[in-house]
Structures are given as structure tokens and as C-alpha cells.
Amino acid sequence: MKRLHLTLPLALAALLVWLFLTAGLGSLSGGAPSLAASVAGGVGIxxxxxxxxxxxxxxxxxxxADAGLGAPRPWRAFLLALPPLLYALLMLLVAWAGGWPPANVLLIVACNTALVAVSEELMFRALLLRSLLERHALWPAVLMSSALFGAAHAVNGLASGDLGGASWQALAAFLQGLGYAAIRLRTRSVWPMALVHGVWDFALVTSLLTTAGTGEGSVLPFAALLAVLPLCLYGVYLLRASQRAAFQSPN
Incomplete structure (x- = not known):
């Protein structure tokens, strides 16, 4: 059977369908008043x-095979994801410093943040980044995929009405995208960053839910831009010129 060639125009068209599935379905069904409420309100179809x-x-x-659906190559490349994973776990400890939501809510949030992480990594670091690399050099492709990642998060503002929250989330997502793309390229796999991504989102959402219950402001949303800077700088370090030969070829 002839396989599909995912050109950049086709990848961008797929992004529009993906955006409808992630944000459009919620809007058609009435949506949720906030991102945290939507993640905690039930498993997101x-x-x-x-x-x-x-x-x-x-x-x-x-x-x-070039899209990163396999295991890290070589296996020890997974170690490159350990610093951001430990950092995400630190964010989780910060999120839970003032308590945590009920166990049933945590289970729903864990399921939804896992779905979001896998969905976004497949869309942006596998499908889109792969298509961009066919047309552009490394850094332009990484920057464009990260910019699209940030723009997609701005759609949350249209779905929830929280334009201010969507703005910082979009900028933070752009910076995160640089680090995520770097680790995806260095490990040749989307799964290490899907794990980090899921833990990070889980920390953020549980922080928002906890502070919403107490009436206090969440530390993580307001510190988001500063919090993602280490991950962004780590990505820049991984993509430095002296290391590009290790992943310059997508094969």
C-alpha cells in the first residue's frame, strides 16, 4: 500500500483539523469556564x-520512522530528558506545597494531561517538525514549530475566554517548544518529552485547581515565563553547533 507523504501544506492542514478536535469540540458543546476546569471536568474526548x-x-x-515514534536512539539518549523531567517534578512539588485536589480529580487530571501531552508531541514534534525539516534548516524549523505550538495555546483563550491567561501560556509554550524540539531531535523520539510534558502540565493544572479552592493566586502561572527559561536554554545548549552532526540526518 502506498504511504502518505506528509508535505508541509498537508501538515498545516492536519494542524487545523487537530485544533478543531482539541478546542472546537469543546466550544461546540459549551466548553468550560477555564483551562483547569476543562481538564478536571472529565476525560477529554x-x-x-x-x-x-x-x-x-x-x-x-x-x-x-523519522517522526520519532520509536524508542530513543541510542537508549542512553533518554538521559538527555532527565534534567527537564526532574525539573518538572520540582514544579509538581511546588504545585502541591499548599495541598492538592481530591484523589478522583487527580486521576482525571492525570488522564487528560497525558492525552494532551501525547497529542501535542505527536502533532508538533513529530508531524509538523518532520515536515518543516524537509523544507528548512534546523533552527528555522525548530523556531517555526515552536511558534505554531505557542499559537495553538492561544486558541485556549478563544475557547475559555481567558485571553490574559492564554497570552502567557502561548509565550511559555513557545519557549518550552524550543526545549521539547531539541530533546526530540537529540533522542530521535517523541516519548521522552511526552513524559516530561505530561508531568509539567499535571503540575500546572493541579496548582491552578488547588489555588482556585483556596481563593489564592497560583505561583506557577505567574512564574511560568521564568520557569520555562531553563528548559529553553537547555534546548539551545543541546542544539549547539558542535552537537548537530549527531542528529543532522533525520534517518
Whole structure:
């Protein structure tokens, strides 16, 4: 069977479908008043469908091995994801410093943040980044994929009405995207960063839920830009010129 060639225009069209599945379905059904409320309100069918949609496109593509669906190559490359993973766990400790939501809420949040992490990594660090690298050099492709990642988070403002929150989230997502893309390229796999991404989102959402219950302001949202700077700088370090030969070829 002839496989699909994921050109950049096709990847951008897929992004529009993905955005509809993640944000459009919630808007059509009434949506939720905030991002935290939507994540804690029940298992997100739209996020699950978006993840399945991106995975299906990658599985039927002609260069799926290049998209990072396999394990890290070599296995020890997974160690590159340990610093951001430990950092994400530190964010989780900060989020839970003032307590945590009920266990049933934590379970729903864990499920949804896992779905979001897998969905976004497949869309932006597998499908889009792979397509951009076919047309552009390394840094332009990384910057453009990260900019699209940030722009996609601005859509949350349209869905929830929280334009201010969507703005800092979009800028933070752009900076995070640089670090995520670097580790995806160095490990040749999307799964290490899907793990880090899920822990990070879990920390952020549980922080928002905890402070919403107490009426206090959350530390993490207001410190988000500063919090993601280490991850961004780590990504820049991983993509330094002396290390590019290790992953310059996508094969």
C-alpha cells in the first residue's frame, strides 16, 4: 500500500483539523469556564481524538520512522530528558506545597494531561517538525514549530475566554517548544518529552485547581515565563553547533 507523504501544506492542514478536535469540540458543546476546569471536568474526548488523529497520520506516512515514534536512539539518549523531567517534578512539588485536589480529580487530571501531552508531541514534534525539516534548516524549523505550538495555546483563550491567561501560556509554550524540539531531535523520539510534558502540565493544572479552592493566586502561572527559561536554554545548549552532526540526518 502506498504511504502518505506528509508535505508541509498537508501538515498545516492536519494542524487545523487537530485544533478543531482539541478546542472546537469543546466550544461546540459549551466548553468550560477555564483551562483547569476543562481538564478536571472529565476525560477529554477531543484530546483523545486529536491524539489518535495525529498518530494515524504518522502511522500511514511514508517516513514514519523519522517522526520519532520509536524508542530513543541510542537508549542512553533518554538521559538527555532527565534534567527537564526532574525539573518538572520540582514544579509538581511546588504545585502541591499548599495541598492538592481530591484523589478522583487527580486521576482525571492525570488522564487528560497525558492525552494532551501525547497529542501535542505527536502533532508538533513529530508531524509538523518532520515536515518543516524537509523544507528548512534546523533552527528555522525548530523556531517555526515552536511558534505554531505557542499559537495553538492561544486558541485556549478563544475557547475559555481567558485571553490574559492564554497570552502567557502561548509565550511559555513557545519557549518550552524550543526545549521539547531539541530533546526530540537529540533522542530521535517523541516519548521522552511526552513524559516530561505530561508531568509539567499535571503540575500546572493541579496548582491552578488547588489555588482556585483556596481563593489564592497560583505561583506557577505567574512564574511560568521564568520557569520555562531553563528548559529553553537547555534546548539551545543541546542544539549547539558542535552537537548537530549527531542528529543532522533525520534517518
Amino acid at each position: 477531543g484530546w483523545a481524538l486529536a491524539a489518535l488523529f495525529a498518530l494515524l497520520l504518522l502511522l500511514i506516512s511514508e517516513r514514519r
